[in-house]
Amino acid sequence: MKFGIVARRDKNAALKLAYRVYDFLKVSGYDVCVDSDTHRHLPEFEEADVCPLEDFDVDFIIVIGGDGTILRVEHRTKREIPILGINMGTLGFLTEVEPHEAFFALSKLIEGDYHIDERIKLRTYLNGENTVPDALNEVAILTGIPGKIIHLRYYIDGGLADEIRADGLIVSTPTGSTGYSMSAGGPFVDPRLDVVVIAPLAPIALSSRPMIVPSYSTIDVRNLALEREIILAIDGQFYTYLKPETEITIKLSPRRTKFVRFTDEVYPKYTMRIKKKF
Numbered sequence: 001m002k003f004g005i006v007a008r009r010d011k012n013a014a015l016k017l018a019y020r021v022y023d024f025l026k027v028s029g030y031d032v033c034v035d036s037d038t039h040r041h042l043p044e045f046e047e048a049d050v051c052p053l054e055d056f057d058v059d060f061i062i063v064i065g066g067d068g069t070i071l072r073v074e075h076r077t078k079r080e081i082p083i084l085g086i087n088m089g090t091l092g093f094l095t096e097v098e099p100h101e102a103f104f105a106l107s108k109l110i111e112g113d114y115h116i117d118e119r120i121k122l123r124t125y126l127n128g129e130n131t132v133p134d135a136l137n138e139v140a141i142l143t144g145i146p147g148k149i150i151h152l153r154y155y156i157d158g159g160l161a162d163e164i165r166a167d168g169l170i171v172s173t174p175t176g177s178t179g180y181s182m183s184a185g186g187p188f189v190d191p192r193l194d195v196v197v198i199a200p201l202a203p204i205a206l207s208s209r210p211m212i213v214p215s216y217s218t219i220d221v222r223n224l225a226l227e228r229e230i231i232l233a234i235d236g237q238f239y240t241y242l243k244p245e246t247e248i249t250i251k252l253s254p255r256r257t258k259f260v261r262f263t264d265e266v267y268p269k270y271t272m273r274i275k276k277k278f
Contacts, residue, residue, distance in 0.1 A: 001110070002031040004058040004081070006073050007038045007088075008065030014088040015042040017099055018064045021086075022049075024103060028110070033058055053077060060084060060109065060260065063095075064102075067179075070094045071235045074257055075133045082116055084109060084260040093178050093270065096261060108262055117261045119175045120194055120215050123253035124234065126246055134253045137176030137235045141221055141248060142168035142201070144229035144241060149204065151224040156198075156217050163224075166203035171196060171219055171250050175257070178274060180236070186210040188274065190266060196252075221248040 003025050007018035018038055022045060025032045032049050039050040053076045061081050063070050066089010073083060085095030086102050097105040108114055121134040143150045153163045172181035177189035177197055186199040187210065196217060199210040213219070223230055226244040233239050242248070263269075 001060075002033065002058045004033045004035070004053075004056045004061040005038065006035040006053065006061060006063050006065070006069065007042070008069045009037055009041045011065070011088055013099075014064045017086065017088070017102065018042065018062075019044055021062055021064065021102060021106065024106065030110075031058075056081065062086065062106070064088050064099075066090055066092055067094045068236070071136060071237050074136050075235065075237050080255060080258055082258040082260050091178075094175070094259070096259065105262065109260060114260050114262055115264075117191075117259040118256045119191060119259065120173050121253040121255055121257060122171060122173060122196070123251050123255075124232070125249040125251070126232075126242065128247070128249070132232065132240065133234055133238050134255055135171075135176070135234045136173065136257050137179050138170050138172040138181055139250050140168055140170050140180060140201075140231075140233040142231040142233060144231050148228065150228060150230055153222045153224055154198070155220040155222075156213055158218070158220075161198070161211070162200070162208055164200045164203045164205065164208045166200045166208065168201040168230075169221060170199045170201055172199065173197075173215075176235075178270065181210070182274075184210070187212070188271065191270070192266065215252045217252075219250040221250070 008014040034045045034050050035053045036050050039045045061083050064086045087095035121136050123134050124132050124139050149165050151165050170181050174189040174191045181197050181199045184199040184201045186197045194215040195212050200208045223244050230242050
């Protein structure tokens, strides 16, 4: 069994815990690969055990950080490697355990006392080509000029769904329903459902409301304000400007994200966490 370790780089406590996890696994006789960015911020790791995140070839990745760290891992790894998230972030919706539970969780993982939770992802095509990362949380199509709205038309499986003038449009997975989508008025979606949330961001028309569609739907978005560039943002990790005439298509990705879980509990884990944080 081989483990990868990735830590939040801007928090000293996360880096220190990462080293403790590394030492625990090494002493227990397991092979460990440490993310090179983590090593750059805490050079105590043995250099022979350091490699770029993109080259991780491990059985599990231990992520010490918050949701942003997990999303960074998901964007840069090439395989569907199960992730055990140890919460060192603000929200921690994607993480499984708190820091004080880390070594108990590692022991359960080593003993095989866990299950894998698979989450859907979205794939974005620009003019028919996939050149951007898959989204675990959401694909956001945003105005390229703050304070200026964009005029979008979007289709679901070829049929016109809505035409909006708004700050943007968010297309979210159930995993991302507690993020940007929720701030735009979208619902909390049970992560066991294979659906997609489409939420207009600050639309002018009150009739433009969030909707939920099957995950296998094809969503096509067209910019009708051809004098304005738009921004494509994926999971808050990847951003790019698009030419106004770019044709955007969003589909279910063939890849999934895998999380190590020790319980099947959804309620009150997610709903009460939302209440506590906000």
